[in-house]
Amino acid sequence: MSHFSRRKFIVRVMVPAVAIGLNPQLVSAANVVSIWRIARVGPLPVPVTLEVNGQTFDLALEPRETLLDTLRDRLHLVGTKKGCDQGTCGACTVLVDGKRVNSCFTLSIMTQGKRVTTIEGLAHGDALHPMQQAFLDHDGFQCGYCTPGQIVSAVGLMNERRPTDDENVREWMSGNLCRCGAYANIAAAVQHVAGDAA
Amino acid sequence: MNPIRYAKAAHPTEAMTAVAQERNAHFIAGGTNILDLMKDHVEEPSLLVDITDLPMRAIEATPAGGVRLGALATMADVADSPLVKAGFPVVSQALLASASPQLRNMATIGGNVLQRTRCSYFRDVSQPCNKRKPGKGCSALEGQNRFHSVIGTSRNCICSHPSDLAAALLAVDAVVHTRTQTSARSIAIEDLYVLPGDRPNIENILQPGELIEAIELPQSAHARNSAYVKVRDRASYEFALVAVAAGLAVQNGTIREARIALGSVAPKPWRAHAAESALIGKPANDASFAAAAEVAIRGMRGYGHNDYKIPLTRESVRRALAVSGGTA
Numbered sequence: 001m002s003h004f005s006r007r008k009f010i011v012r013v014m015v016p017a018v019a020i021g022l023n024p025q026l027v028s029a030a031n032v033v034s035i036w037r038i039a040r041v042g043p044l045p046v047p048v049t050l051e052v053n054g055q056t057f058d059l060a061l062e063p064r065e066t067l068l069d070t071l072r073d074r075l076h077l078v079g080t081k082k083g084c085d086q087g088t089c090g091a092c093t094v095l096v097d098g099k100r101v102n103s104c105f106t107l108s109i110m111t112q113g114k115r116v117t118t119i120e121g122l123a124h125g126d127a128l129h130p131m132q133q134a135f136l137d138h139d140g141f142q143c144g145y146c147t148p149g150q151i152v153s154a155v156g157l158m159n160e161r162r163p164t165d166d167e168n169v170r171e172w173m174s175g176n177l178c179r180c181g182a183y184a185n186i187a188a189a190v191q192h193v194a195g196d197a198a
Numbered sequence: 199m200n201p202i203r204y205a206k207a208a209h210p211t212e213a214m215t216a217v218a219q220e221r222n223a224h225f226i227a228g229g230t231n232i233l234d235l236m237k238d239h240v241e242e243p244s245l246l247v248d249i250t251d252l253p254m255r256a257i258e259a260t261p262a263g264g265v266r267l268g269a270l271a272t273m274a275d276v277a278d279s280p281l282v283k284a285g286f287p288v289v290s291q292a293l294l295a296s297a298s299p300q301l302r303n304m305a306t307i308g309g310n311v312l313q314r315t316r317c318s319y320f321r322d323v324s325q326p327c328n329k330r331k332p333g334k335g336c337s338a339l340e341g342q343n344r345f346h347s348v349i350g351t352s353r354n355c356i357c358s359h360p361s362d363l364a365a366a367l368l369a370v371d372a373v374v375h376t377r378t379q380t381s382a383r384s385i386a387i388e389d390l391y392v393l394p395g396d397r398p399n400i401e402n403i404l405q406p407g408e409l410i411e412a413i414e415l416p417q418s419a420h421a422r423n424s425a426y427v428k429v430r431d432r433a434s435y436e437f438a439l440v441a442v443a444a445g446l447a448v449q450n451g452t453i454r455e456a457r458i459a460l461g462s463v464a465p466k467p468w469r470a471h472a473a474e475s476a477l478i479g480k481p482a483n484d485a486s487f488a489a490a491a492e493v494a495i496r497g498m499r500g501y502g503h504n505d506y507k508i509p510l511t512r513e514s515v516r517r518a519l520a521v522s523g524g525t526a
Contacts, residue, residue, distance in 0.1 A: 036215040036379070040245060043201030063204035063246070066233070086234055087301060099274075099303045105230045106304070109204055110248055153300065160274075160299070174434035175298025 041109075048109050052077065053121030061108050068092045068103040071118060079119035079148045083177075090176035093149040093156070094118050100156025102175075119148035122155065131155050134189035142180035150176045154190045164194035199236045206248040210409060214379050216247045218407025225249050225409065227270055228305035230297075231313045239323050240314075240330060254308075254411055257281065263417035269308030269410040273297065273363070276307055286415050288424035288443045288522075292366035292461075295428045298435045308410040311364045311374070311390070312402065315357035315465070316345065316437055328354045329398040336398075344503035345439070348511070350464035355398030356501055358462045359391070360437050362428060365461030367413065368469050369443035370421040375412045378405060387413075391466035398465075420445035420455045425521035427514050428461075438462040440510045444518035448482045453523075458494055458515055463507055470494040473515065487519035 042063035050057045052075060059074060068085070071077045071094070083091035085104045092103040095117040122129035131154050134140070141147040153176045157164075162172045169187045178186065207213030217223045223245040226232055235241035254268040257279045265281045276282055277293035297305065319325040319337035326334040338346050338356050347358045364387065372387040390402050404410075415421065424445035430436040441461030447454045456477040458470040473494035480486040491512045498508045520526035 036209070036212045038205045038207060038212045038216045038247070040203045040205045040216075042203040046204075062201065064199045064202045064236075086237060087230055087298075090298065090300060093300055100300050101304050102230070102300045105228075105233050105301075107204075107226075107229060107233070107246075110226070110229070110250065156303075157299070171434050172299055175300045 046109070049112055050075075050108060050116060051114070052116045053118060054115075059108075063107065063109045065108050066104055067094070067106040067108045067111050067116070070108040071103060071116075077118050077120050081145055081148060083146070083149075088177070089146070089149075090153060091146050091149040093153045093176065095152060095156055095159075098156075098159050100153050100159075100175075117152070119152055122151070129155070130193050131158070131189070134192045135186070138185045138189040138192060139182070140186040140189040141178075141182050146176060146178045146180075150178065150186055154186075154193070157190065158193065164191055166191065169194075199233075200239070200242045202236075202243060203245045204248065205245065206251060208251060210249075210252050210254075210377060210411070211379055213247050213249050213252065214377065214407045214409050216245065216407075217409075218379060218405075220245050221406075223247060228272065228309050230301050230305045231309055235314060235321075238321050240321055249409070260414065260416075265415045265417075267307055267413045267415065269412055270306045273302040273305050273307060273310060274299070277302065282415070284422075285417055286366075286370050286421050286424065288366045288369050288421070288426045288445060289363065289415065291426035292362040292428070292441070292443060295426060295438075295441075296362040307363060307413060310361055311367065311387070311410070311413070312404075313361055314401075316360045317357040318342065318345075320357060329357060329394070329401075332397065332399050339501060342503060343501045345437070345462070346501060346504050347464050348498040348500050348504055348507045349460075350393050350466060350468060351501075352394045352396065352398070354396060355394035355465060357394070357398070357465050359464060359466050360462060361467065362426070362438060362441055362461055364391075364467040365441055365443040365459045366424075366426055367415075368459035368467045369424055369445045369457040370415050371418065371457070373414045373416070374410055375414060376404065376408050376410050378408045382411075384414075387467075388469055394465050401466075418445075418455070419447035420457050420522075423447065423522050423524070424457070425518055427518040427521065429510060429514055440507055440514050442511070442514045442518035444515070444522045446477070446482065446519065446523045448523060451481055453477045453480050453482050453486065456490075456519075458490070458519070460494070460511060460515075463498070463511055470515070472496065477519075482523040483525065484516070484520065487516045487523065487525075490519065491515040 045060040048061045081091035083089035224243040226246040255270040256268045325337045346356045367387045374385045428441045443459040445457040456474040460468040473490040494515045
């Protein structure tokens with residue numbers, strides 16, 4: 001967060017504490033409140049810097065804004081879908097530092113200093129990511145709404161090096177719902193990539 | 199979601215102070231529970247204090263042979279830990295049966311044990327709920343209560359505790375290490391929670407601003423021989439209807455130590471003490487397990503839609519004991 005850093009905290013808090021001869025860990029309850037003061041920001045927009053698909057974005061966001069809303073409404077990366085907006089469907093799945101997460105349950109302000117990868121960040125130009133190609137080749141979708149989340153989740157599964165037999169793929173992809181019921185082909189696509197990678 | 203202020207803590211005391219100072223301040227780490235509740239306006243904090251930079255993420259062996267889990271370790275980290283898998287299989291199994299891979303990458307174990315009930319009336323602000331608004335009444339008593347509790351309830355609240363992890367921790371005698379601005383304490387996981395009684399809004403003994411720093415798992419034979427049985431409406435990514443965490447220490451075919459902890463049948467993770475006692479000195483066989491399972495459901499009562507949980511608990515206890523006793 002640009003308003004507040006560990007360095008500023010140390011200067012603002014530790015220096016006075018040391019200057020008056022106190023170890024901050026040992027001060028009495030009465031002194032604690034005044035010494036351990038934390039910088040609060042919001043609720044109005046505050047500067048937030050995000051790294052998405054290798055690009056840096058300097059934004060002004062309310063602290064309550066989710067990564068999902070920032071991606072879609074401000075960065076216009078609308079491949080990441082808003083399905084349930086409550087951590088149930090997986091359509092909003094993105095990678096943060098290579099790990100799959102629900103962007104609807106992630107605050108943008110808490111994502112600073114981390115690498116965000118969305119469905120738009122998987123391909124290299126016109127060259128699709130192998131998982132994207134596998135979903136095409138195996139017909140791993142019908143309406144397509146859950147597909148970006150499915151593909152990103154499948155890439156996360158590969159990053160986590162999970163076992164990729166049919167039962168395990170179904171278990172480890174269970175955080176992504178598909179109302180069309182394309183599960184059999186989704187599992188086949190993931191297993192195809194896993195086989196190629198082995 | 200209501201507008202909020204935000205602060206990122208660089209030191210535990212800073213975080214604890216900020217939350218203790220402001221009545222409606224909350225810690226946030228994984229965010230999977232608090233943001234969910236905020237979207238439903240069940241929680242409307244004025245300030246979120248981000249604790250994710252605090253050094254509480256490590257999973258380490260203790261000198262006494264146990265494992266210390268930093269409160270900020272994610273569910274995925276703990277489930278995958280070789281130390282946890284070897285010494286406390288029930289904990290790893292319970293975590294892998296919880297939530298989804300995405301949520302397990304986000305949610306921390308400190309937050310997991312403090313997660314709120316899934317009661318649909320608690321989560322719907324248009325419905326009366328004593329937990330949300332004390333004195334308003336419990337909608338579940340006469341309402342849809344298929345997911346609700348069959349023991350430990352009161353006339354004010356029959357919600358169930360949803361944490362798979364908490365039931366598993368109960369079966370391995372976990373200790374919760376907490377800290378406030380001025381003191382630290384260690385709480386047996388069983389003592390962390392309180393029953394609803396006349397005050398369903400109070401769920402645990404933690405004070406405002408008290409922070410869980412770590413959860414310690416002491417090594418034991420019954421923790422090594424432990425298993426988790428979870429029964430749910432679908433095979434994956436679903437909360438439990440009934441869950442059983444069991445651990446058995448067996449010597450020459452005789453049960454020396456037993457733990458039976460139940461999830462999703464009580465407003466807190468529920469330890470079946472009498473059923474455990476019934477196993478001591480008995481042979482580790484199905485007759486003993488079946489007898490203990492009968493004891494485990496003593497005192498249970500249903501509210502209509504959830505009556506099925508009582509026989510389901512009995513059979514799940516029997517199965518969990520068989521798995522942990524190696525006879526399944």
